[in-house]
Amino acid sequence: MPKPPRLRAAALTAVLLSSVLAACSGNAKNDEDLSAQKLHWKDCPAPSAAEGGGSAPSPLPNGGTWQCATMKAPLDWGKPKGDTIGIALIRAKASGAAGKRIGSLVFNFGGPGGSGVTTLPAFGQDYAKLRTRYDLVSFDPRGVGRSAPVECENDQQLDNYFQQDATPDDAAERTEFLDNTKNFNSACEKNSKKVLPHVRTTDAARDMDLMRQVLGDDKLYYFGISYGTELGGVYAHLFPRHVGRAVFDAVVDPTQNAEQSSLGQAGGFQLALDNFAQDCTSKAQPCPIGDNAQDVKDRIAKLLTDLDKKPIPGIFPRQLTQTAATNGIAQSLYSKDFWQYLTEGLQEAYDGDGKILMALSDSMNGRSENGEYSNITAANIAINCADDKARYDAAYVQHKLPEFRAASPLFGDFLAWSMAGCTDWAVAGAADHPDVSAAGSAPILVVGNTGDPATPYEGAKKMVNALGKGVGVELTYKGQGHGAYDSKNKCVQSAVNGYLLDGKVPAAGTVCS
Known part of the structure; x- marks a missing residue:
């Protein structure tokens, strides 16, 4: 699941999923009429x-x-x-x-x-x-x-960043989450201040x-x-x-605004999860992950609660955390074609194997099989934070948690805490x-x-x-x-x-x- 201030609204899922389951010329001066420039097309x-x-x-x-x-x-x-x-x-x-x-x-x-x-x-x-x-x-x-890519943290730092607990439950976890966010944002400013x-x-x-x-x-x-x-x-x-x-x-x-968008997405992803659960349990053949739609969702909720306490092996050497699993579930809901991967990933996770859900999470985060990240997360955060005027602190997020949980028991906490992502951003947001x-x-x-x-x-x-x-x-x-x-x-x-x-x-x- 992408990072703050809201879930990435992207049509990239098929490209990224297939990869895991199967320049800035800063000193060039503009001394010409750029509308008259000629493009040099090449292979x-x-x-x-x-x-x-x-x-x-x-x-x-x-x-x-x-x-x-x-x-x-x-x-x-x-x-x-x-x-x-x-x-x-x-x-x-x-x-x-x-x-x-x-x-x-x-x-x-x-x-x-x-x-x-x-x-x-x-x-x-x-x-x-x-x-x-x-x-x-x-x-x-x-x-x-x-195109003058925003650069923030390196691949190793991003592995750690995406392993963090993005739904903090106590003061210590909140401090760690906010520190990680601040470190990421500082890296963006250090490495991409000009753009x-x-x-x-x-x-x-x-x-x-x-x-x-x-x-x-x-x-x-x-x-x-x-x-x-x-x-x-x-x-x-x-x-x-x-x-x-x-x-x-x-x-x-x-x-x-950013808050309303995140809250709307909480409801949207919950609706998609409801539809997935209903589809799985309404077919002639038995659903392998639940007896009825509510049972499917209850078992997913229990898996996430268990992962919050104790992650399971994912793609070595990383483990499938609660956050990564939530991320992977969200990724699979972008297309009905991916529902089969969600079913398989949940089956394996219930048996202690988190590889499929982690691969789905990696897809959302732009991580290739060789451990390299595209700059999609850095660019997503930079563009959203430059666009969106609002800045939300931890106290505000905590105040809003009940509303987000009402919109989505599964995705509400994640999307609420994602609103804190633009705090301390180097550039002021443009508008509501x-x-x-x-x-x-x-x-x-x-x-x-x-x-x-x-x-x-x-x-x-x-x-x-x-x-x-x-x-x-x-x-x-x-x-x-x-x-x-x-x-x-x-x-x-x-x-x-x-x-x-x-x-x-x-x-x-x-x-x-």
């Missing part, structure tokens, strides 16, 4: 350690190739003639006839902190239909991957408008998933006249919540999933209302997991493809199941 290198490592992206099934380039952007958008940073880009050129090409379709898969350069190729085939008329493009947002003030979502949105110009598009065609919907909303607010066709999937509620009002924008298709754990369904309606009259168009998917388009539901994909490819806006209130 993509293997992902950097900050991007998660691994192999260079494979060619597309129809023979197309992935190309990478670096775009220069101001480090500080308040000083556009000052130092620049490099923003890493990736693309697959449109596969259809040249005369049918619309432009570039820019993806952000969420986080904040997720590398688009590594995620787009992993999901690329899912967007083959869209590629017939668009160049598919994604990027590492500033602070992420190859920390400049990783806000508003900065990334300005990068996207520069990207639009450099890619040669009059309008931004955009597909935002999870946190990518917040980024897209902020872009629409800043540049409403530059919005082309845009889709928001797995929608962040833009009206919530993002401004996404976008009068004058083209229609934006907003897709909400009724079973989404990380971005609860109610956020879609809130986004539609916040975008303003005549902008947001809501589509509901009655499904499970984080997001809708990648569920491969034909109704959802038909509506999204119809808008992005042909400009056909679905009727507001359309429901897919």
